[in-house]
Amino acid sequence: MTLQLPAKPSLQEPKPATPSPRRTKRRGGVSRFEHWLYLAPALIVLIALMGYPLFQLVNVSLYDYRQDQVSGNAPLDFIGLENYRTLMADPEFWQVLANTVIFASACVILTLVTGSALAVLATRLRPWVRNTLFAVSLGAWATPAVTGSAVWLFLFDPTQGLINKMLAGIGLSQFVDHSWTYEKWSAFGLVASEVVWCSFPFVMVTVYAGIQAIPTEVIEAARLDGASMPRIFSNIMLPMLRPIVIIVTIQSIIWNFKIFSQIYIMTSGGGIAGQNMVLNVYGYQQAFAASLYGLGSALGVIMTVLLLVITLVYLRLLKRSGEVL
Amino acid sequence: MKISRMLAVATLAALALTSCAPPTSNNAASTQDDKTGTLRVWLFSEVNQDPKSAVVNATIKEFEATHKDVKVDVQYIPVDTRAEKFKAAFNDPSSAPDVAEYGNTDLASYVAAGGLADITSSIKSWDEGKDLDPKVLATTALDGKNYGVPWFVGVRALYFRTDILKAAGVEVPKTMAEIETAARAVRAKNPGMLGISVGGKAQFSAMPYLWAHGGAIAADTNGTFSSKLDTPESQAGIAAYTNLMKDDICPAQTCAEFGGNASVQQFIAGKAGMTIGGDFNYKAIAASEFKDKFGVVPVPGVEAGSIAPAFAGGNNLGVFKSSKKSTLSNxxxxALASKKSQLAMFDAMGNLPTFTDVQKSVAEENPYVAPFIDTIAAGTNFVPITSTWSTVDAKGLFTNMYQQVVTGKADVPTAAKDTTAAMNKIFEAK
Structure with missing residues (x-):
């Protein structure tokens, strides 16, 4: 197993009541910059690998930057926020944004619910059953998105797919030649199932590790007091798992808003007449397929800002509810 | 908070750099014209690569024998990722080839990107150049300048199952209306079969319907394009094509998502009575289970005896503007597009030649290509030759229109009107 956990990691870092004497002694003129020195390697790497591309993304989004401009065949014009204005005025963009929010939210919720439920279940299973469950779901997790999507598409193929054959086999004749990607929400549902299938294992393993770290005495005490399993989960486990749940939620939000491969492959680039378009596929279509690099960058910026805002709001809400971050 | 401080640093760094424009490259035509050295060539890789390589290698051997100190280095690039490859070559001329094969629908955007050299004069001075099919040669021209030599053409025709049509009691269709009635009869007789396998995404099957009804994708007035999809003629063509994707012919549930390949696959699998397929599909169909029970005719027009204008697909050979060996490249x-090589390519790959006289001789010796040659002779048509067409294509505007009608999301007038507006917006953005 790749996950190595200390025997009993404490989740809440004990706060030192008073600063240690060594640190106070060191507060001198030169050492005020000392922490920057330690941070420097990480900062340099971060700025080079993230700061610069991000800067270029914002920069490009302010230009009329198409293939003709890139290869030097047309003058490069600074157009300010024109790309953003074009997007805001485009009803298609709003439709795509709505699709993305609904689709991603559904994926996040389903992933978290499935992952947590199976994690709790795993604590109640015999070791060999649990290990089998883990091995199988890690297989799903390890499957590359492209392969997973292709296999799912095979299974749900209208004429040759196993699913339709099985459904027809048990007498549901409406599934003969039934196309799962024909209706908008049926197609989104199919893709969402694939997404949940390949991302719940991460949530499950992480939450399971968290549960294992909860001192058994606490749960035993609750059980002695007559608490039911759901009660133990919501009142004992969940509060103690908060830090872990926060991490997996933020990860899931970011991951699911950025879904690309699954939609691109399973709905062949955005569905019938573009009905299954999500932001990232839309951005790809604009930037790379249509060579509208400026417009595509503007979409990228909007995506980044959107994710930052969602994450910050989420952290803020947690802070207000009294969580130590 | 560390994060906010880091953001501040990043913002400062960004502000310091805002004066920099995003990078651009320089694709100025090279004045250098080397007569020796390595000539770099990009050709598309094929599913069946060996026969193509054999013809190309033979041409190279001859070329190297007549050109002292010249080496030809061929790279086969995948068709699917050609866009990235070509864009990278335009962005960095030092990694660009001298000669490349490219799809004729990509031409306008490559020219706009400044990547291709104008080779009009070299075609004019070429002794074989005058025999090139003028309609096909026109697909390589933008503003009266040729940016490539057509290497082969591909057109689509109507494939049908002789046994299935006979069992359904219908004749081989002679008009577009007869295609519809025949297809309906086929499906009525064989409910598990598609009457005709067409697709909502099969744009090159849809175009003959549009043109046969007198419609057009767009009109070109001195280089300014405007969409003509909402004219009554175009709408009639759109309606005629989408009428095929009804439950009693080719149900939308199945066919709305089909592209050209998928619809031909249904025919190859024996699940369709008819389909619109290309000359390049012939070998696969002739290798299917019903190999002696099918026929091909040109897609009929509206009137009996007429042939619907086909889309003149195909690939060109072009010279990169940044090439330092322009004479050698030409x-x-x-050499590669010569009559001799094209004949060899036809024998090896079944690619239709672009010379009128070669087409004729090939059709005489190989009866099966006759329907395709007849289709070419009857006159072909093409997508708007403007760099903005690749944007229209990438956004899928044209096929979205058909899919909207087929799935019942919009009726023909609404879909045509919306698509016309969206297309015009892109044409104007130039």
Whole structure:
């Protein structure tokens, strides 16, 4: 197993009541910059690998930057926020944004619910059953998105797919030649199932590790007091798992808003007449397929800002509810 | 908070750099014209690569024998990722080839990107150049300048199952209306079969319907394009094509998502009575289980005896503007696109030649290509030759229109009107 956990990691870092004497002694003129020195390697790497591309993304989004401009065949014009204005005025963009929010939210919720439920279940299973469950779901997790999507598409193929054959086999004749990607929400549902299938294992393993770290005495005490399993989960486990749940939620939000491969492959680039378009596929279509690099960058910026805002709001809400971050 | 401080640093760094424009490259035509050295060539890789390589290698051997100190280095690039490859070559001329094969629908955007050299004069001075099919040669021209030599053409025709049509009691269709009635009869007789396998995404099957009804994708007035999809003629063509994707012919549930390949696959699998397929599909169909029970005719027009204008697909050979060996490049293009090489390519790959006289001789010796040659002779048509067409294509505007009608999301007038507006917006953005 790749996950190595200390025997009993404490989740809440004990706060030192008073600063240690060594640190106070060191507060001198030169050492005020000392922490920057330690941070420097990480900062340099971060700025080079993230700061610069991000800067270029914002920069490009302010230009009329198409293939003709890139290869030097047309003058490069600074157009300010024109790309953003074009997007805001485009009803298609709003439709795509709505699709993305609904689709991603559904994926996040389903992933978290499935992952947590199976994690709790795993604590109640015999070791060999649990290990089998883990091995199988890690297989799903390890499957590359492209392969997973292709296999799912095979299974749900209208004429040759196993699913339709099985459904027809048990007498549901409406599934003969039934196309799962024909209706908008049926197609989104199919893709969402694939997404949940390949991302719940991460949530499950992480939450399971968290549960294992909860001192058994606490749960035993609750059980002695007559608490039911759901009660133990919501009142004992969940509060103690908060830090872990926060991490997996933020990860899931970011991951699911950025879904690309699954939609691109399973709905062949955005569905019938573009009905299954999500932001990232839309951005790809604009930037790379249509060579509208400026417009595509503007979409990228909007995506980044959107994710930052969602994450910050989420952290803020947690802070207000009294969580130590 | 560390994060906010880091953001501040990043913002400062960004502000310091805002004066920099995003990078651009320089694709100025090279004044250098080397007569020796390595000539770099990009050709598309094929599913069945060996026969193509054999013809190309033979041409190279001959070329190297007549050109002292010249080496030809061929790279086969995948068709699917050609866009990235070509864009990278335009962005960094030092990694660009001298000669390349490219799809004729990509031409306008490559020219706009400044990547291709104008080779009009070299075609004019080429002794074989005058025999090139003028309609096909026109697909390589933008503003009266040729940016490539057509290497082969691909057109689509109507494939049908002789046994299935006979069992359904219908004749081989002679008009577009007869295609519809025949297809309906086929499906009525064989409920598990598609009457005719067409697709909501199969744009090159849809175009003959549009043109046969007198419609057009767009009109070109001195280089300014405007969409003509909402004219009554175009709408009639759109309606005629989408009428095929009804439950009693080719149900939308199945066919709305089909592209050209998928619809031909249904025919190859024996699940369709008819389909619109290309000459390049012939070998696969002739290798299917019903190999002696099918026929091909040109897609009929509205009137009996007429042929619907087909889309003139195909690939060109072009010279990169940044090439430092322009004379050599042009000579190699002419060697590879010569009558001799095209004949060899036809024998090896079944690619239809672009010379009128070669087409004729090939059709005489190989009866099966006759329907395709007849289709070419009857006159072909093409997508708007403007760089903005690749944007229209990438956004899928044209096929979205058909899919909207087929799935019942919009009726023909609404879909045509919306698509016309969206297309015009892109044409104007130039």
């Amino acid at each position: 000579e190699f293009v002419q």
